[in-house]
Structure formats: structure tokens, C-alpha cells
Amino acid sequence: MGKKLDIIIIVDVEATCWSESPPPGQENEIIEIGICTLDIATGKRLEKESILVKPERSTVSEFCTQLTTLTQAQVDTGISFAEACAMLKQKYLSHQRVWASYGDYDRRQFERQCQSRQISYPFGTRHINVKTLFAIVHGLSIEVGMDEALQLLNLPLEGTHHRGGDDAWNIAAIFSELLLKRPIQK
Numbered sequence: 092m093g094k095k096l097d098i099i100i101i102v103d104v105e106a107t108c109w110s111e112s113p114p115p116g117q118e119n120e121i122i123e124i125g126i127c128t129l130d131i132a133t134g135k136r137l138e139k140e141s142i143l144v145k146p147e148r149s150t151v152s153e154f155c156t157q158l159t160t161l162t163q164a165q166v167d168t169g170i171s172f173a174e175a176c177a178m179l180k181q182k183y184l185s186h187q188r189v190w191a192s193y194g195d196y197d198r199r200q201f202e203r204q205c206q207s208r209q210i211s212y213p214f215g216t217r218h219i220n221v222k223t224l225f226a227i228v229h230g231l232s233i234e235v236g237m238d239e240a241l242q243l244l245n246l247p248l249e250g251t252h253h254r255g256g257d258d259a260w261n262i263a264a265i266f267s268e269l270l271l272k273r274p275i276q277k
């Protein structure tokens with residue numbers, strides 16, 4: 092299976108959450124997978140999608156709705172996590188492509204959830220942490236949050252922060268800015 096370098100898949104997940112640790116018997120589970128594809132040749136954002144995922148071992152708390160705007164009724168219309176992983180592979184060829192997220196949370200949550208449910212991990216090994224890359228490229232002494240990175244670039248935060256699709260779209264704008272600074276002439 093070939094490794095493609097045509098687009099980068101930017102992923103941002105939202106998960107069930109509480110102000111403290113999960114209540115007894117519940118665990119953090121992915122409820123939204125936001126995806127934005129970024130064309131490597133042009134640095135342009137191509138498509139944005141939000142996949143809602145129905146949680147199986149937890150429910151959406153009031154705290155979680157406050158943070159993400161997502162309600163239990165909304166995620167009840169979602170597909171299963173297994174179906175979402177299959178879709179990433181089929182539609183986005185996620186196992187053949189480079190994927191990226193802001194920080195390491197999204198990658199670790201996918202790993203944890205695939206492992207605990209014996210679901211095949213939908214990605215390959217080529218993950219880029221945009222948060223770290225942004226700080227390194229701009230010579231920052233510490234990593235900054237997505238909203239601060241957008242401010243530093245004078246870019247607007249489009250859509251609703253903490254919604255996967257909008258977060259992925261905004262992270263793609265940050266990555267695009269890094270991508271277009273190409274010092275090496277080909």
C-alpha cells in the first residue's frame with residue numbers, strides 16, 4: 092500500500108468530559124471527529140467534515156455540552172466508533188496519508204479507544220503535532236493553544252471553538268501558514 096503525500100488530514104476530536112474525573116462506570120469517549128483536508132501542493136484547505144460518534148460507555152454531561160455545544164440527542168444520531176474508523180480509512184485513506192492534530196491528545200485518545208475496543212487503528216505512523224511544530228518554527232519558548240496561535244498569525248477563529256469540524260478547519264489554517272513558508276527551492 093503506497094504512502095501518499097498529496098494531502099494532510101487534520102483531525103480534531105471532541106470527547107465526553109466532566110469537570111473532574113469521569114463518574115463511576117463511565118470513561119472519556121470520542122463523540123465527534125472533525126476532519127479538514129489540506130492540499131500539500133497549494134496549502135489550501137479542501138474539505139471540512141464533522142462525524143458524530145455515539146458514545147457506548149458514557150453520556151454527554153451538562154459540562155460537556157457547555158464546552159462543546161454537543162448534546163446527547165445530537166450524538167445519539169451519530170455512527171459507532173468502529174464505523175467512524177472504517178470511514179476514515181475508506182473515504183480519506185487515513186492509513187496511507189500523513190495526519191495531524193493540535194497537541195497529542197487526539198492521537199492518544201484514538202490509540203486508547205482503538206486498543207480498549209480491539210478496533211483496528213485507522214492511521215499510519217505518520218502523525219504531525221502542529222502545536223509543537225508551530226512553536227518550533229516560530230521560535231516560541233513554550234507551546235501555545237490554538238486560539239493564541241491564530242491570534243499570533245492574525246487569523247480569525249472561524250466557527251465554534253471546541254467543535255471538531257471547526258477546530259480542524261482552524262488548525263488547518265495554522266498548518267497551511269507553516270507549509271507555505273518553503274525555504275527549499277526544488
Ligand code: AMP
Pocket residue numbers: 103104105106107108109110158159252253254258
Ligand atoms: P478541544 O479540541 O480543545 O475542543 O478539546 C477536545 C476534548 O478535550 C473536549 O471534547 C473535551 O473532552 C476535552 N477537554 C477540553 N477542554 C477541557 C476542559 N477544560 N475540561 C475538561 N475536558 C476538556
Ligand code: MG
Pocket residue numbers: 103104105252253254255258
Ligand atoms: Mg476540538
